[in-house]
Amino acid sequence: MILSRFILPLILLLCGFTVRAVYLDQFQSNPFYDYVPPAWDQTVYHRGAVAFSEGDLLAVAPGETNKFSPLYQYFLGILYRLFGVDLRMVWCVQGAMGVASSLLIYAIGRRYFKAGIAFTGALFFSLYAGNWLYEGTLYRETFMTFLELSALWLLLRMMDRPGWPTVLLSALSFSLFMQSRTNNLLVVVAVLAFLWSPFFSRPEKGKKWLAPWLIVFVIASLPLLGWVKAVHGKWGFYDQDGPETFLFANLPDYSGKEYKFTPQFHEVVKTVPLETGPVIQFVLQNIGEHPWDYFQLYLRKTFYYFNDYETPNTVNFYLSQEFSPILKWGIPFGVLASLSLMGFFMLWRERGKWNLLHVLFAANFLMFLPFFVTSRFRLLIIPFMCLFAGYTVHFIYKAARDGIQQKKKGPIAGVMAVLLFLLWATHTRPLPEGKIRILDLINIGSFYMSNARLEDDQSGLYYYWRAWELSRTLQPVDQRPELTRRALWDYYRWQAGDFDDKKDIESAIVAYRKALFFDYGKAEEHGHLAQILFENRKAREAFIEALRSADMDPGLSSPHILLAIVYNHTLNRPLKALFHMQRAWSLAEEKDKPDFHQQIKSYLDRLVILGMIDPSVSLEDADVLRDMALKSLPHLTFQAPYFHLPENIGTREQAENHMISLFEHLILNPKANKGAIYRQLAEIHGTFLHDVSAEYFYMERARSVGLNYEGFERERENVRARWATAQIPWGPQPLGRAGS
Missing domain, CATH: 1.25.40 (Serine Threonine Protein Phosphatase 5, Tetratricopeptide repeat)
Known part of the structure; x- marks a missing residue:
C-alpha cells in the first residue's frame, strides 16, 4: 500500500521534475527560449494572451487571423497577468503540467492494471522527450493533454461516485478539453457512446446523471462560441483553419506527413472554395471516384502516424537536440508505438472487450487521421500509448519468467518476433531532406538574425549556410534553392548596407557581390x-x-x-x-x-x-x-537558331567588351533581339565570368522574352541544376553556436 500510494508517485515526481530541470537548463541556449517567432501559430497565442493581460477580454491577437480556439491564449493570458509576460514562467508551468499528467496517468492506470503496470506507463510518459520539447513552446498540446487526462480521471471518479460535484467537474473538464480544439469533440462523443451501455443507460448507475452532465457540458461550451461570433462575425467552430488542412491532407498526392501544399492542392483551390461544406463535398466525391488512391493515402498516413520519425511542423525535434542533448536520451516514439500496439491488441484479446483506454487510443488516432501527421499532434495519444506499452513490458517480463521456469521458449519467442517486426515497421522514416529540414535551419537562422544581439548573427549565418549545403546535396525535386538563396541574400544585403553606412567601401563591395551571388536579379x-x-x-x-x-x-x-x-x-x-x-x-x-x-x-x-x-x-x-x-553602337549579328557567342571571342576582356555592346543594345535599341542577347549574356557569365547565378538569371530572361529553340529547355535545365547545386564561392563555412 505504501509503495503504490506514496513511493511510486514520489518517484514519478522526482523523475519528472529532474528531467525537465535538465531540459530547461539546456534549453536556455536555444533562441526559442525567450523569443516568440513571428508568423507562427505561437504568435497568435502569444499576442492574444498579451492582449488579454492588458485588458482585452476577447484576447484578440492584433494583426493576426485569430483562426484558433482562444482557450489556450486565455490560459497564457492568465499567466501573463499573474507573472508578467515571461516565457520562462510559461515553460515552468507547462513542465509542471507534464509532471501532473504523469501522476494522472498513474492514477488512471491503476483503475485498469496493477500498480506496477500503471507506474511503468507513467514513467514512460515522463521519459518521452517529445513531451519535454513541446512543454517549452507556445503550442496547446501540453495544455490539452493535461485537460484530457483530468477529464478522464474526473469521469472515472464520477462513475465511482455519481453526484453533483463529480458530474459538474467531469462535464466542465470535458467541455474545456473539447473547446481547446474543435476536433476533440470526436473524443467526447466516442467516450459517451462507449459508456452508454455500461453506465449512462442504467438507472442504478448513471442514467439520471446524463441529462445534467450534458446540460453542464453544453452551457460551459457556449461562451467561446460567442467569441467566434464576436471575432469572426459569424457562427462557426472554435478553430477556423479546418477546411484548408483537411483539403491538402486528403488529396492523393499528399505524402502522408508534414504540412505541405501539393500540386493537386494548388489546382483544386482554383475551383473549390476553402469552406467546410464545399471541401468535404469535393473530398467525398473524389474518394468515390478514386477509392484505391485514397486507400493508399490512408495507409500511408497510418504508417507515418506510428513511425518513429518526429515529423516537424515548425519546431524540429532533431535540431532541438543540438541545444538540448538530453532529448537524445528520451524514449523513442517508435518504441512506444510498437509496445503500445502490441499492448492494445493483447489486452483486448485477454479481456475480450475494449475499455476506455482502447476508446481513447482509437479516438485520438482517428481524430487526426483525416488531417496531417506531425510530432505535436500525436502528443494527445501518448498517455494511452504509454499505458499499453507498460502492459506489454510486464507481459513480456511475465512470459520470459514463466518460460525460464517452465523451460518453454515458444511463447516468449513469438512475442519477441512480433515486437521486433513492429520495431522494424516503426523505425525512423524521415523526410527526403533527412531528419532536419531546410526550412528548420532557415527558421532558426532567421531567429538568430531577428534579435538585437549582433553576436548572434554569426550563428544565424551558420544555419543559413547549413541549409544551403543541405539543399544542394538533395535530389532536384527536394531542393529549396529559392528559400536558401533568399535567406543568405537578406543577410549579405543587410551587411552590405551596414558597411556602406559606415563608409567601409571595400567591405561593402565584397558584401554586395556576395548578396548578388544569391539573388542576381x-x-x-x-x-x-x-x-x-x-x-x-x-x-x-x-x-x-x-x-x-x-x-x-x-x-x-x-x-x-x-x-x-x-x-x-x-x-x-x-x-x-x-x-x-x-x-x-x-x-x-x-x-x-x-x-x-x-x-x-x-x-x-x-x-x-x-x-x-x-x-x-x-x-x-x-x-x-x-x-x-x-x-x-556596333552592329550585332546572331547566328540562329542557337545564338552562341561569335567565334572570335576567346578571352575574358573580349567577352566583357562584347557584353557591354549587348547591354547597350538592350538599353538603346527597342528593336534589339532580346532573346538572343540574353542567351549570349548567359554564355558570357557562365563561360568567362564563372558566375552561375548570373548565367541562370539571363537564361531565365531569355526564356521570359520568348526565346525557344530545339534543346533550349534542356540547356536551361542544365544551368538551373548547376545554379541549385552551386558551392558558395568563398569560405570557410562560418562557425556555429559555441564553435560548432
Whole structure:
C-alpha cells in the first residue's frame, strides 16, 4: 500500500521534475527560449494572451487571423497577468503540467492494471522527450493533454461516485478539453457512446446523471462560441483553419506527413472554395471516384502516424537536440508505438472487450487521421500509448519468467518476433531532406538574425549556410534553392548596407557581390554596387554594374546618372551621355526635375555649340536622342537558331567588351533581339565570368522574352541544376553556436 500510494508517485515526481530541470537548463541556449517567432501559430497565442493581460477580454491577437480556439491564449493570458509576460514562467508551468499528467496517468492506470503496470506507463510518459520539447513552446498540446487526462480521471471518479460535484467537474473538464480544439469533440462523443451501455443507460448507475452532465457540458461550451461570433462575425467552430488542412491532407498526392501544399492542392483551390461544406463535398466525391488512391493515402498516413520519425511542423525535434542533448536520451516514439500496439491488441484479446483506454487510443488516432501527421499532434495519444506499452513490458517480463521456469521458449519467442517486426515497421522514416529540414535551419537562422544581439548573427549565418549545403546535396525535386538563396541574400544585403553606412567601401563591395551571388536579379543593388565602385575609382566595373542595373529595371534613375557621367568623363561619348541624362531626368522625382533639367539643358547647349547636334533638338525629344546615341553602337549579328557567342571571342576582356555592346543594345535599341542577347549574356557569365547565378538569371530572361529553340529547355535545365547545386564561392563555412 505504501509503495503504490506514496513511493511510486514520489518517484514519478522526482523523475519528472529532474528531467525537465535538465531540459530547461539546456534549453536556455536555444533562441526559442525567450523569443516568440513571428508568423507562427505561437504568435497568435502569444499576442492574444498579451492582449488579454492588458485588458482585452476577447484576447484578440492584433494583426493576426485569430483562426484558433482562444482557450489556450486565455490560459497564457492568465499567466501573463499573474507573472508578467515571461516565457520562462510559461515553460515552468507547462513542465509542471507534464509532471501532473504523469501522476494522472498513474492514477488512471491503476483503475485498469496493477500498480506496477500503471507506474511503468507513467514513467514512460515522463521519459518521452517529445513531451519535454513541446512543454517549452507556445503550442496547446501540453495544455490539452493535461485537460484530457483530468477529464478522464474526473469521469472515472464520477462513475465511482455519481453526484453533483463529480458530474459538474467531469462535464466542465470535458467541455474545456473539447473547446481547446474543435476536433476533440470526436473524443467526447466516442467516450459517451462507449459508456452508454455500461453506465449512462442504467438507472442504478448513471442514467439520471446524463441529462445534467450534458446540460453542464453544453452551457460551459457556449461562451467561446460567442467569441467566434464576436471575432469572426459569424457562427462557426472554435478553430477556423479546418477546411484548408483537411483539403491538402486528403488529396492523393499528399505524402502522408508534414504540412505541405501539393500540386493537386494548388489546382483544386482554383475551383473549390476553402469552406467546410464545399471541401468535404469535393473530398467525398473524389474518394468515390478514386477509392484505391485514397486507400493508399490512408495507409500511408497510418504508417507515418506510428513511425518513429518526429515529423516537424515548425519546431524540429532533431535540431532541438543540438541545444538540448538530453532529448537524445528520451524514449523513442517508435518504441512506444510498437509496445503500445502490441499492448492494445493483447489486452483486448485477454479481456475480450475494449475499455476506455482502447476508446481513447482509437479516438485520438482517428481524430487526426483525416488531417496531417506531425510530432505535436500525436502528443494527445501518448498517455494511452504509454499505458499499453507498460502492459506489454510486464507481459513480456511475465512470459520470459514463466518460460525460464517452465523451460518453454515458444511463447516468449513469438512475442519477441512480433515486437521486433513492429520495431522494424516503426523505425525512423524521415523526410527526403533527412531528419532536419531546410526550412528548420532557415527558421532558426532567421531567429538568430531577428534579435538585437549582433553576436548572434554569426550563428544565424551558420544555419543559413547549413541549409544551403543541405539543399544542394538533395535530389532536384527536394531542393529549396529559392528559400536558401533568399535567406543568405537578406543577410549579405543587410551587411552590405551596414558597411556602406559606415563608409567601409571595400567591405561593402565584397558584401554586395556576395548578396548578388544569391539573388542576381536585384537592380537597385547592382546600382548601389556601381555607385560605390565608381567612388572607389573602379570605373569599368562600375560602368558594367550600372548597365546591368539599367537593363534589369528601366524605371530606375540612378544607374542612368552614373552611366551619363562615365560616358561623358571617361569614355568621351557625349551623345550616349546625353541620352542617359535625359532618361535620368525623366525618371527623377518631381521635386528634383527643375534643377536637373537646367543642368542637362546646359550640356545640350554645349553640344549644339560644338556642332554635335542640331539646334532644333529638344530635351523632350527622347526618341531623337535615343536614335543619335544608337548610331554609334556596333552592329550585332546572331547566328540562329542557337545564338552562341561569335567565334572570335576567346578571352575574358573580349567577352566583357562584347557584353557591354549587348547591354547597350538592350538599353538603346527597342528593336534589339532580346532573346538572343540574353542567351549570349548567359554564355558570357557562365563561360568567362564563372558566375552561375548570373548565367541562370539571363537564361531565365531569355526564356521570359520568348526565346525557344530545339534543346533550349534542356540547356536551361542544365544551368538551373548547376545554379541549385552551386558551392558558395568563398569560405570557410562560418562557425556555429559555441564553435560548432
